[in-house]
Amino acid sequence: MSNLSESKYRGYEADRSKYPRMENGKPVIDLESHMYTKLWQGPQHPGVTGNMAVELIVNGDEIVDAKTHMGYLHRAFEKLMERRRYIQCFPLVCRICVPEPDTNEYCVSAAMEDLAGIQVPERALWLRTLNLEMSRIGSYLMWLGGQAGSLGMGAIGQWTIGMRDFWLDLFEEMTGGRVYHMYMIPGGVRKTLPEGFRDRARELIVTTRKLLYDVENTFLSNAIIKSRLQGLGVISPEMVDEYGIVGPNARASGMEHDIRINNPYVKYGELDVKMLTSTVGDAYARAELRYRDLHQSLDLVTEILNRIPQDGPIQADMPNLLNWKIPAGQTYVKAESTRGEHGFYMVSDGSDKPRRVFARGASYTHAISVLEELAVNISISDLAGLMVSLHTCPPEIER
Amino acid sequence: MKLKDVLSPLRVWERAAKKPMTIKDPINDRPGAVNYRGFHKNDFSKCIGCGSCEEICQNDAIDLVPVEGQETVEGDSGLRPMIDYGRCCWCALCVDVCPTGALTMSNEYTWIADNPEDYRFVPGADKTAWQDSEKGYTRSPDIQILDYERVDMQELEPEERDKSFIEIVKGYNKEQAMKEAERCLECGLCIATCPAHMDIPGYIAAIRDDDIDNALRILYETNPMPEICGRICTHKCETVCALHNNGDPLAIRWLKRYIVDQVPADKYSEILGTDHLEDEVLNRKVAIIGAGPAGLSAAYYLAIMGYKTKVYEALPDPGGMVRYGIPEYRLPYDQIDKDIDYIRSLGVEIQFNTRVGTDITLEELHGSYDAVFAGTGLHLGRSTRVPGADNKRVYFATDLLREVTLGNEIDVAENIVVIGGGNVAMDITRTLARLQNLKYGKVQVLATCLEAEDIMPADVEEVVEAREENAVIDPGWGPKEIEIRDGKVYGLHVVKCLSVFDENGRFSPKFDEDQKKFFKADMVVESIGQGMDLSYLSEGIKSDLKFSPRGRIEVDDSFQSSLQWLFVGGDIIQGPDVIHGIANGYIAAKGIDTYLNKK
Amino acid sequence: MEQLVKRINGMIHLKAYNRQRDDLFFITVEKSQLELVLSHLKNNEGFTHLAFLQAVDFLEDSKFQLTYMLYNYDIRVNLGVKVLIARDKAEMTSIHKLWAHAWQYQRELHELFGINFPGSPRVEESFVLEGWEEMPPMRRDFDTKEYSERTFYQRPGRSTNDPKEYMKEKMYKNYAASPRIRRDDE
Numbered sequence A: 001m002s003n004l005s006e007s008k009y010r011g012y013e014a015d016r017s018k019y020p021r022m023e024n025g026k027p028v029i030d031l032e033s034h035m036y037t038k039l040w041q042g043p044q045h046p047g048v049t050g051n052m053a054v055e056l057i058v059n060g061d062e063i064v065d066a067k068t069h070m071g072y073l074h075r076a077f078e079k080l081m082e083r084r085r086y087i088q089c090f091p092l093v094c095r096i097c098v099p100e101p102d103t104n105e106y107c108v109s110a111a112m113e114d115l116a117g118i119q120v121p122e123r124a125l126w127l128r129t130l131n132l133e134m135s136r137i138g139s140y141l142m143w144l145g146g147q148a149g150s151l152g153m154g155a156i157g158q159w160t161i162g163m164r165d166f167w168l169d170l171f172e173e174m175t176g177g178r179v180y181h182m183y184m185i186p187g188g189v190r191k192t193l194p195e196g197f198r199d200r201a202r203e204l205i206v207t208t209r210k211l212l213y214d215v216e217n218t219f220l221s222n223a224i225i226k227s228r229l230q231g232l233g234v235i236s237p238e239m240v241d242e243y244g245i246v247g248p249n250a251r252a253s254g255m256e257h258d259i260r261i262n263n264p265y266v267k268y269g270e271l272d273v274k275m276l277t278s279t280v281g282d283a284y285a286r287a288e289l290r291y292r293d294l295h296q297s298l299d300l301v302t303e304i305l306n307r308i309p310q311d312g313p314i315q316a317d318m319p320n321l322l323n324w325k326i327p328a329g330q331t332y333v334k335a336e337s338t339r340g341e342h343g344f345y346m347v348s349d350g351s352d353k354p355r356r357v358f359a360r361g362a363s364y365t366h367a368i369s370v371l372e373e374l375a376v377n378i379s380i381s382d383l384a385g386l387m388v389s390l391h392t393c394p395p396e397i398e399r
Numbered sequence B: 001m002k003l004k005d006v007l008s009p010l011r012v013w014e015r016a017a018k019k020p021m022t023i024k025d026p027i028n029d030r031p032g033a034v035n036y037r038g039f040h041k042n043d044f045s046k047c048i049g050c051g052s053c054e055e056i057c058q059n060d061a062i063d064l065v066p067v068e069g070q071e072t073v074e075g076d077s078g079l080r081p082m083i084d085y086g087r088c089c090w091c092a093l094c095v096d097v098c099p100t101g102a103l104t105m106s107n108e109y110t111w112i113a114d115n116p117e118d119y120r121f122v123p124g125a126d127k128t129a130w131q132d133s134e135k136g137y138t139r140s141p142d143i144q145i146l147d148y149e150r151v152d153m154q155e156l157e158p159e160e161r162d163k164s165f166i167e168i169v170k171g172y173n174k175e176q177a178m179k180e181a182e183r184c185l186e187c188g189l190c191i192a193t194c195p196a197h198m199d200i201p202g203y204i205a206a207i208r209d210d211d212i213d214n215a216l217r218i219l220y221e222t223n224p225m226p227e228i229c230g231r232i233c234t235h236k237c238e239t240v241c242a243l244h245n246n247g248d249p250l251a252i253r254w255l256k257r258y259i260v261d262q263v264p265a266d267k268y269s270e271i272l273g274t275d276h277l278e279d280e281v282l283n284r285k286v287a288i289i290g291a292g293p294a295g296l297s298a299a300y301y302l303a304i305m306g307y308k309t310k311v312y313e314a315l316p317d318p319g320g321m322v323r324y325g326i327p328e329y330r331l332p333y334d335q336i337d338k339d340i341d342y343i344r345s346l347g348v349e350i351q352f353n354t355r356v357g358t359d360i361t362l363e364e365l366h367g368s369y370d371a372v373f374a375g376t377g378l379h380l381g382r383s384t385r386v387p388g389a390d391n392k393r394v395y396f397a398t399d400l401l402r403e404v405t406l407g408n409e410i411d412v413a414e415n416i417v418v419i420g421g422g423n424v425a426m427d428i429t430r431t432l433a434r435l436q437n438l439k440y441g442k443v444q445v446l447a448t449c450l451e452a453e454d455i456m457p458a459d460v461e462e463v464v465e466a467r468e469e470n471a472v473i474d475p476g477w478g479p480k481e482i483e484i485r486d487g488k489v490y491g492l493h494v495v496k497c498l499s500v501f502d503e504n505g506r507f508s509p510k511f512d513e514d515q516k517k518f519f520k521a522d523m524v525v526e527s528i529g530q531g532m533d534l535s536y537l538s539e540g541i542k543s544d545l546k547f548s549p550r551g552r553i554e555v556d557d558s559f560q561s562s563l564q565w566l567f568v569g570g571d572i573i574q575g576p577d578v579i580h581g582i583a584n585g586y587i588a589a590k591g592i593d594t595y596l597n598k599k
Numbered sequence C: 001m002e003q004l005v006k007r008i009n010g011m012i013h014l015k016a017y018n019r020q021r022d023d024l025f026f027i028t029v030e031k032s033q034l035e036l037v038l039s040h041l042k043n044n045e046g047f048t049h050l051a052f053l054q055a056v057d058f059l060e061d062s063k064f065q066l067t068y069m070l071y072n073y074d075i076r077v078n079l080g081v082k083v084l085i086a087r088d089k090a091e092m093t094s095i096h097k098l099w100a101h102a103w104q105y106q107r108e109l110h111e112l113f114g115i116n117f118p119g120s121p122r123v124e125e126s127f128v129l130e131g132w133e134e135m136p137p138m139r140r141d142f143d144t145k146e147y148s149e150r151t152f153y154q155r156p157g158r159s160t161n162d163p164k165e166y167m168k169e170k171m172y173k174n175y176a177a178s179p180r181i182r183r184d185d186e
């Protein structure tokens, strides 16, 4: 960890007495000395996000070294895609992310469309926007529950996961699936909105806001929560670029960047997305920012529902997708997921199968470089809260 | 710490008095959405066993298996998808791809069984609670996984074509052909329907790979007349194309034509590997009667197997009805020549202007050859036998078409009526329209037939195009009498035809004698079918041959007649169309080879 | 962008440049000049965000392509910097000093493609494949299907039919195979 040891961001630089000695950039941990204990958080642990493990070296309650371990979830999607025709990649990618599969669907379809030079029809773009924004709501609700749960407030987790299920009901009506929607097919989307969908969605927005009011009262304006999250896992503005930090994690540290605004895709360019930022950079600031972003998503869904065209094609004129060859080329397509920049890098060699697909997820750095950095110097009991506040999602790391 | 932050969480107690947001009994209160992707359903009456579902499933969850009660017939393999729910990921790509719309999903997703094997079944065959459920995911009509739209074929405009015999269909260029070839699903259902069982998906794949040489080799495996078939084949294969269930069938015929149009004649022998044919190795000779598709196809395959073959042909040029029947605007003569010249280049000798039976007898052929193949076609016109049909200005369509090919002048009248509603009738109608146009500058030809418009045997395009060329098609009338005045044709009297077939499907037309019509004409052409001329069979041979009750020579699977040395094929046995002739000739050639090897 | 390309071209030899979209460009540079280009782009041209570093295996050319995807927040443009390196004993300069998360990608590429980045922290540590003994699995010549067939077992009793072959068997089994052409040079 040479780079980390030289790091200027570490909070513990001043008093190193209880930390392990560094040699050649690696901490020398002498477990025999009885100063340190090695502790595994995960791979099965309610306090880790998904299937990953953090190998901790602790001194008393305090973490002195942390190392992220992956590999509990590897399904080789990228490799599998190289052996599948383009259309067959479509059901694979959503599985990269449970809480927010649609970003993957969007990116993989958009990458294919970009390489093949396909124009997606207007109505399909709107439906995609709706789908993406709804999936952000679903993801944030899950995160909210996780953040509260990680600090011992399981009840909030039940509320928000329950509410997320109502959103999944809507997904089910719209796409035919609850968790994996498989909705954005190359060239467009698979279905139009079912009858009465708009009304039910509008109703649900109202209910969700009611719930959020409760959550705000019990969680965000809760003295205990504040005392635990404030000052935890501070990301300084300098760190943002250095570590490739994106999304709410970056915005809470003052970075004014949201792909929906800065590189608008689907119909975001025509929507009034506001740049939400904070300058504090700690876990509480991130939580509060996500909470505001969730409200913004509800606003956006309302607006999208009003603006989706009622008729028009939902798929571009496509060739036989069983024999679909995409001209050789390379592209990178990205979207703003709730965790930040989510992108697909796709290389075509002109055949009917992709040469290489790489899914870039925000957690790639958040859960490893950044987490390993921020975990040091905090108490074991805060690690779970920290991980959730970075909104890490292991499947993005092992695709 | 602010006091507000300590108190505010307590607010949540307000909720205790309010209606809960949750649902009490979700499974029952809220079943799967109408659109839910649950267990599959398959409508066997629609499924054709094409295997597209298996092909697209990226989880390898589908096997195509035979199912009791499902026959293998043309256009339906009889196989049905079996789904392994241990692998299925419920993506419904199989539903979206299914060209028949047979495969759908129910909104059922809860099901418990003790035996894991239960989760592998054939939807539609194995009884499930949801097979008849109305709800569940279906393919949206707004999206396409397959491409159901044929690449347009460029054709001459009616104004350009109605005064000339220039070929109407222009053929695909490379880009169009590749695009059309991309539409193929490679299910192969068409192969069983093609009489010559050509490897259609094979040569279409070769087009996609832009490997024209290989495509040509595939064509010649069972069909030595691809230029001809690529233009005028009856393309039965296209009727069973899986895409036809939801859109345009693949333009198989045009793609075949595309392949051969790409290859110059002088490249054939090199590509097909016939540049070093062994000469007369077998020292056996076969005589062939008739240089039509059947005879030439037999000659080709005999030649590449090393037999010396000689064709006896009554007319001055080869091709049979392909040349003397089919009009030039559908099939130009140079394209016929391209196919046939290649066959002749392999050492197939054709002796023209020699009618077997008059110029040389069948017995003589039997004497000097080891085997004989006869493919003499249907060349005798059939008459309606209505009063007046014996007038000299009443013709048979095939006779006129032959005269046109021979280059002989026809005394085209200003006002012509054609009796008949098949493709031959359309051919003669459109030929006469052109001749009238050239001679009089206007068209006055009318075709009438028993069948009403919707059951006319001619292809719809033929009828449409004939009308575009200003011919009148007035179907649904039965000819009564050709009125003759002063020895000249005056016109045709018809009565309304109510139905053509009886309940048992037998030909038995019914008329309404009160509904009459009169078509003025000074020339009438009959085009109601052709008969065979077997006069070359001497009485001796005839008595040794077995005939079917309907007068056809009986042959076995290899087109061998009851006289072992005589093989018979083409229109006089099966068809009538070119591809059957070709297939017959192909099998007969293999049959002759077997027969001679045994002898 | 054109000007930027000109500036870089003044500095080093640019092998290729292409515009994929208004907000996505690619340049290809020499292996030896990569570090120079990246630090220039980061420090002087505002391409401060490294979105990812990934490899593509061009087995048939015996090359790996490395792609460094950068982003400039001001002009809102992604720039992919491509480098081709030899596939045999693949090795590349480490950029962990330029970005604090770059080591992670380098460690992944080491494991999944077998590309070495000397000096990159923890580069030898396994990333997702603890105990892996096969060749680096993201290489094109690693046969996933063969591996899974060797490693896992199939559900017994599964078999399928090709409609084409099945129909032949059922409907025209006796249709003769195409005759062999007799040539005199065989």
Ligand SMILES: Cc1cc2nc3c(=O)[nH]c(=O)nc-3n(C[C@H](O)[C@H](O)[C@H](O)COP(=O)(O)OP(=O)(O)OC[C@H]3O[C@@H](n4cnc5c(N)ncnc54)[C@H](O)[C@@H]3O)c2cc1C
Binding pocket: B232, B233, B234, B289, B290, B291, B292, B293, B294, B295, B312, B313, B314, B315, B318, B319, B320, B321, B322, B325, B326, B327, B354, B355, B356, B357, B375, B376, B377, B378, B379, B398, B401, B423, B424, B427, B536, B569, B570, B571, B572, B575, B576, B577, B578, B579, B581
């Ligand atoms: C107007 C018209 C249009 C048609 N259009 C199509 C079409 O679009 N598509 C299609 O698939 N089919 C079409 N057909 C049918 C097709 O032409 C025939 O099915 C096909 O030519 C039959 O081939 P064959 O070899 O059996 O007989 P033919 O082609 O009839 O060949 C028989 C040959 O034998 C010769 N012959 C006959 N008796 C003797 C004898 N005693 N001695 C020596 N030679 C003899 C004849 O002169 C002739 O050349 C059409 C037919 C007609 C009449």
Ligand code: SF4
Binding pocket: B042, B046, B047, B048, B049, B050, B051, B052, B053, B054, B079, B080, B081, B097, B098, B099, B100, B101, B102, B103
């Ligand atoms: S794709 Fe449809 S028609 Fe073809 S086999 Fe499957 S279910 Fe049957």
Ligand code: SF4
Binding pocket: B053, B056, B057, B058, B059, B060, B061, B062, B083, B087, B088, B089, B090, B091, B092, B093, B094, B095
């Ligand atoms: S739903 Fe998807 S995974 Fe399941 S059988 Fe159909 S194509 Fe295969």
